[in-house]
Every structure is written in structure tokens, then in C-alpha cells.
Amino acid sequence: MREVLEGFLGISLDKINASIVETVYMVSVSLIIATVFAFFFAVLLAFTRKGGIFQNLVVYNVLNVVINIVRSTPFVVLLVAVMPLTKALIGTRIGPTAAIVPMTLSSIPFMARLMENSLLDTGRGILEAAQSIGATPFQCIVYFILPESLGSLILSLTTGVVGLIGSSAMAGYVGGGGIGALIQNYGYSKFNFTLMYSLVVVLILVTQLLQTLGNKLAALARKNK
Amino acid sequence: MSETADEKTVSDRGSGNIVFQNVSKTFRTPQKDVEALKDVDLTIESGDIFGIIGFSGAGKSTLLRMINALEKPSQGKVLVDGEDINTLSAAALRKKRKNIGMIFQQFQLLESKTVYANVALPLKLNRVPEEQIRRRVEEVLEFVELTDKKNDYPSKLSGGQKQRVGIARALVSNPSILLSDESTSALDPKTTNAILQLLKRVNRELHITIVLITHEMHVIQSICNRVAVMEDGRIVEQGSALDVFSAPTQQITKNFVRTVINDSVPGLLVEGIRRETRNYKILRLKFLDTETTESVLAAVNKKFDVETNILFANISEIQEKILGIIIIQIIGSDEEIRKGLAYFETSRVGWQEINLEDNVQKKEVIA
Structure with missing residues (x-):
């Protein structure tokens, strides 16, 4: 069985397994770090805007512009541009750990925007109800907006993970490791299209799986099927 | 010891009278200034079911929101139990708001929480002990006749039931004033009447002053003892419901009265x-x-x-x-x-x- 598969793909299964582990490592670490920062910025964006419960236009405008700058920088450019930072933080420019830096950086503003929208979706009405009850601004967020937007936040998170898988593949092209590197080094470069398309199929399946999981969790959080 | 609903003394609770003194409100937009309220003087006595009627855009929603300071006047004063609500500190205002319940046209319940959790929330925010919360929530749910729904999520409830949850949530902290923002406008006629009868019980049995806004004269006719008619940011007519119904003076009031007493001749x-x-x-x-x-x-x-x-x-x-x-x-x-x-x-x-x-x-x- 193993021989048949290796013969078909033209590469040892150990290499494939190792690359999968690398991808999972890059995506999950980036996801955790990016989620923490993105959520923090999303809360700032949603509540410091005009009419928000912590209205602060200086904070809002600065954050808004910075996020737009990072978001409009193409990921391939970002990959190269942050290399000095990567070197300083990780000690090397290549490998899966090094790839986490640009992946996280590009994911933060993207996910911050998505989560900002999730938080804003909850709407003015529920906030008014919270204020009429005499809730503090902090209580408004924790007891009203967060539980109500949890389903939507989970969907934003799912979109973020799928985006990270995409950028992990791209990071592989410039020495990042993982499935992306495998596709480039053993598939595309060596004209092994069987391997290349097989790995693409794997990526598609993983994406589908994550999206389905995200939808299920979101529905569970909403409880109003 | 934390302050809880049933431990409130009468003086804490306030009597529930509301006075507007020469209140104006202008909303500034880049295009133009919109005068939502113009020189409003209004007294709502403790124990009233006070109805404010007008078409949309007349300013009634702004007026209602001034009672719990969700809106602040550009000019004039709003006194709740003699206290100018806009001079209170943030903490004092929050305390005051616990004394003023509010219900909404779109209910504004937490979809992710059960009926029980929705009603318990105001007390939970006050860090009332769990056992006291349980007793009080059950008491209030019994009053609104929803005891059997306490573990359901709002999405499973009908509009009328959702509004009962809204009312229970507003009542749980034992307020002296209840503000109703078009609370029956999203409901069918039969459910509307049931909710209106419930509001009447809230007023009679719990001695809560009710201020409601509506565009339906039927609502005023059913439960209000006093009424103010608003048009274009002003109160154009006010008085006891009986007086206004039997002898309306303004054209807009006559039109409103005619929607329930159509005194036209074939x-x-x-x-x-x-x-x-x-x-x-x-x-x-x-x-x-x-x-x-x-x-x-x-x-x-x-x-x-x-x-x-x-x-x-x-x-x-x-x-x-x-x-x-x-x-x-x-x-x-x-x-x-x-x-x-x-x-x-x-x-x-x-x-x-x-x-x-x-x-x-x-x-x-x-x-």
C-alpha cells in the first residue's frame, strides 16, 4: 500500500507527513497569535468609532489607516519586506517558524476587519437595551455584544484560517516549508504534476473540512437554528 | 451587602414622576441641523400610563429616550423624581437607569441566552447572589405568565412571548418607571391587546409609571389615562385621554381620534x-x-x-x-x-x- 502510494506520488510518504505537520504548525501558531491581536484591534475599531461606546477618533483613525496599509500590501511583498524583523525575532529568515511572522502580520488586519464587522452586526438596538439596564460599557461588551456576535466571530475566524492555509502555501515558495514548499520543490520544479495536484486536492479537502466545522460551531453558538 | 430588587426601600425606588422643562433637541448633521424637539414642557405624574402619539419623525422616540438619558437635550432639563438626569455622574446615571425599565418594538433580547438568563441579566450585572436572582426571576416570569418557557431560547418564542420576556427583564430590578418604545407595533391585534392588558397590570399591581410611545390611537384608547400628541417636534395637544378623545382640538388629533372613533356620516x-x-x-x-x-x-x-x-x-x-x-x-x-x-x-x-x-x-x- 505504502509502496503503491509512494510510487504514484514519486516521493516518500515521510516527506509528505513532515510537510503536513509543518503546515499545521505554521497555521495554528499564526492563527492563535493573529486571533489575539485581531480581536483586540477589532474591539478597538468597533467601539472607538464615531458613536461607539468608547468613541475615540484618534485611536480609530490611526488604527484604521495602519490596517489599510498592511492590508493593501501584497503578501509576497510582505513576506520579503518583513525579513529583517523575522531575522531579529526568530534568528533566521527561512523555515516554518520564520514563516509564522509574515503570516501572522498579514492575517491580523484581515481578521481584525472581519471581526470588526461581526461586532458591528450586533447592532445599536441591543446596545441600547444594555445601556437602559444600566450596564457599564465593559458589561455591554462582555454580556451583550460578545455572546450575540459569537457565531459571527467564529465564521470570521474560519475565514481567517482558510486565508492562513493559503498564505502558508505561498510562504512555502520562499523557503517557508510545509505543503506549499513540497508543491514547489518536488511538484512544480520537478514536473511531478501528479504530486502537485494531489497536494492541491489535500488542501481543498482540508479547507472544506475547516469551513464545515466553522459553520457547525457558529450555528451552535447562535442556538437559533 | 449588595442592593437587590426586593430590598429596595420605597425612597430608593422613587415615585416615578417625570418633568420636561423647556426641552429642545437639535441633531447636527453635515447637511443640515434637524430640530427633533422644540420647547417641550411636559409633566408625567407618578402612577400615570402616559401615551405619546405621533407619526414617525415627530420626535416621540427622542423624547422617550431622554427619560433614561439615552438622548441628551440640547436645551432644557429632564427631571426624574426631581433629579436632573443629565447632571448625574456616569455611575449615578447607571444606578438611576436600573430604576427605569425599558421595552422595545424589536424586543432586543439576547438570542444566545435562554429566557431565564435574559431576565436574570440585570440582576447578574448587579452581582446579586444566585439564590436571590432565582427567586426574583421566577416571581417575575410568573407575573408575565411565562414560567413554562424559562429554559427556551427567544428564537422559539412568538412575538408576544418575546415581549413578555422583555417586560420581565425590565421589571426584574423593580423599577418605578417603565418606558415602552412602540412595544406592540410589531405584534398582531390580538397579541397587542394581551400585551396592553399586561402593561395595565404592571401599572396597577406593581405601581409603576408607564410612558409609552405609539402611532396607534387604539393603544392610547386601551390603557392610557393621559396623552400627548406630537407633531414636528412639538407637543400640540395634551390632556386626559377622555378629554382628548371626546373633544380633540387640533386637526392631527382629530385625525388620530377618527382612526378609532370614525365619526363620519355616510x-x-x-x-x-x-x-x-x-x-x-x-x-x-x-x-x-x-x-x-x-x-x-x-x-x-x-x-x-x-x-x-x-x-x-x-x-x-x-x-x-x-x-x-x-x-x-x-x-x-x-x-x-x-x-x-x-x-x-x-x-x-x-x-x-x-x-x-x-x-x-x-x-x-x-x-
């Missing part, structure tokens, strides 16, 4: 009257909780040389009093009609001469 009858060659007057009679209507009319016919034709009659109940509106044609000499009018006065029946053309059913005029 066109066919008007045709007949136009052909009448004898001397006559058209009268609008107002019977308030007095003698039966027929006996007064019969007596007028018998005692004086007049003939009366009923063109319109409506009997309705307002503030638990009977209000009868009858439009009659009274035929006879000026002298006999004058005697008849004097008799109406001694029988405590209000009368007013009207121009029939104002009261013709519009459809017939066009035809």
Missing part, C-alpha cells in the same frame, strides 16, 4: 340632508358616563317641537368610562332648537354645532 345620508328644506342644525353630542343616550334624545323629541335624526353613533370605553359620540340632525324652529340645546346642557350632555361637510365619509364625496 354620503347617502348627507344627500338626504342637503335636500332638507326645513330649518335644522347638525349637532355632535357627547355623552360621558351619563344617562342612557336614547332617553335624552327621546325626551327632547317629546318635550319640544323638534325632530331628531341620528346620523352617527359610537359608544366606546376610555379610562373605564363610557364615551358616547352621536351626530344628530335636529329639525325645528330656532326657538325650539335653542330649548333643546338648553335641555342637553341640563342633562350634562355636551353639544357642539358642526359643519356636516367636514364629516362626510371621504369615499362618498369622491364618488
